[in-house]
Amino acid sequence: MTDLCSPTFAELATSLGFSCEEAGGLVEVRNPSALENWTLPVLEVTVVFGAVLALVLAVVRLRRHGDPTNLVLWFGATAYLFLIEPPLYFPAAFGIEEHVDTMFAHNVFTVEFLWGRLPLYIVAIYPLMATLAFEIVRMLGVFRGYGVLVGAVCVGFVHHAFYEIFDHLGPQLRWWHWSVTNPVNQPMFDAVPLPSVVVFAALWPMSLALCVQFFVGRHVDRGRHFSGLELVWRTVVIGLLASLGTFVLPLPATVLGMGSTTVRGVLYAVELVVVTLVASAVLVRRWVRLRRGEPDVPPYTNRFVQAYSVVYLCVMAFLWAAALPDFLRAVDGVTSTGDPVGNLWYTLACFVVALLCVAATFTAHRGGGEPGDTSPAHERDATHAG
Template identity: 65%
Template sequence: MDLCTDTFADLSGRLGFTCADAGGLVEFRSPLGLANWTLPVLEATIVLGAVLTLGYAIIRLRRHGDPTNLVLWLGATAYLFVIEPPLYFPGAFGIADHVDTMFAHNLFGVEFLWGRLPLYIVAIYPTMATIAYEIVRMLGVFGRYGTVIGAICVGFVHHLFYEIFDHLGPQLRWWEWATDNPLNQPMFTSVPMGSVVVFATLWPVSLAFCVRWSVGKPTDEGRRFTAGELGYRTVAVGLLASLGTFLLPLPATVIGLAGDTARGLVYAAELAVIVVIGVLVLARQWVRIRREPADPHRYTDNPVRWYAAGYLLVFAVLWITALPDYLGAVDGVTETGDPIGSLWYAALCFVAATACVLAVFTIPSGRRPASVSDRRGDRHVQGQST
């Protein structure tokens, strides 16, 4: 209870629970006792993705000597534990005078940190990062365009998948934003622009750049890493990605001192640049790669391809079931008092994400498994999944 700020108490009350209900360091709840049926569906979907991507990452390392997926997975998780706890407990980290509680998650089946951190949030960081990184990697963008452009494309793809989720969550009571918090301004319907741009787009750019630069490209060039080297590089990825999340939105942070409108415009401009680069590069690379003959060294990640398709199917169902309340909303709020997101924006992201998934299903692939011993340079990203 000492950790329960007034803001968190207010947000949790809107979600239907109190600080006393939030439990302890770890707590388990029956899926039947959650706020609504969509919560366990979301939790199962995301946790399954984390398990699949972690399993594949271990297989890549053991069978092909490629640690990229594992460093990506663990680096995204390290980033989570650098970024999230101060947002949950600003007082404990000595920043309460500068940062108030920004949001509260609802209570899910598995909870950590006194109801602040659901298991699915731990899982969503590596899951989403792996989906985005692997789609870009399968299309050969890193090999053709380099680390910087590849990382930007990862941010674009991550944005597509994340915003489908981001614009639905408040309506289904997966979380509640503190709309009075200046750090959450300006809002794009029920979603802060900071979430749309920084957490959905820029941090994956930072993470992908760090992973590709520190492990991915050297591995493709034939370098082998010891366990110790992988350990400190994974920690470095988490820390440097956090630093990148501070640096990349800095223009919006500085110009945003002039007001919320100025901050929103800069956020929108940064996002527009990433979208334009992502669309042009991914489309051109898909056309180019389809014209090339099947390459036995072309990288394919079947678990991610199929999971990404399943993710879109699950969210299509969730959105369809939410549509009656969405369409009946008045002034952006449903009859039950829940804020709605942007249907048109989520639909655009859904269409583009579907195109990305179809793209990685429709590229020619090789027939024999390959390892990272391919030394033909950076023309193609090596390896093929089993």
């Protein structure tokens, strides 16, 4: 699709090892053994398999317990993806090339869409990451204990920890490359644009979680049942409003920092610090209260999320370990093969946060119900009352 091969994308594609002009079609399947390196299919299998499991279990949860929250979250995240990403891939086709040049390019994976722009694993990572973060927060009873907004902030924080482990590794292993000359990507935080660290790792899942809990989750907690049509329109609205939230939430940095990269970077950092401080305090407090046997909400556990969070973190730790020798030999933030490296210390901090959040779900509930109970709150209340 040479007419949509912008010079920036062509340059990024070449740096990743493929030709923009020869990049597939609407759908393309490649030999996984012929990809840029062995880490690409490992990442692809981990993310796609997890997303499929999350979808299957969301359907099972709806059918068994009448709780559509996870299903709406899954499809709301994918709706958000298809609203946000295509304009970033084809700014000229959407008439925004004068304002937004190509920001990044994904490498080609086993299954590709949109002429080498959209790997299947990217479609999958949105609902998978959203499910892991949302359910960890839900298991700690934050939504029912502190409300929709605070719960959403906590989801953004947890998602940030999981996502940045992946985000700081991708450029080195050629999963994607950023356009470092694009002003929208400035300032850079080593190999990752700070706007990505804040907006796509923390603020968009916060926006999505707020919409999902406001339109569906809080009503399910009160015992309401939705028809299929109601769930469809609410999911569409969630995708639209979550996209709008991603534009609104970072406005202080994008507007006030319009004339200065430094000011923009500081304001992005301040937003992230606020999210971190609020979420950390709330999550720790919830865990302490639950450990003391003082739950103000019935226990809720999602075994899949607990298990797959561990799987994800183990795979990421393995991939980081494989990349570490080249990382340590990098000079001025660039490996011998010319690939930029992420921030190891920030990644380690994110590993610690993610591990603590997962551990909290295993250790929180000491009383007040069956810890393996995964039915909706109103069903548990009725059972216990009887």
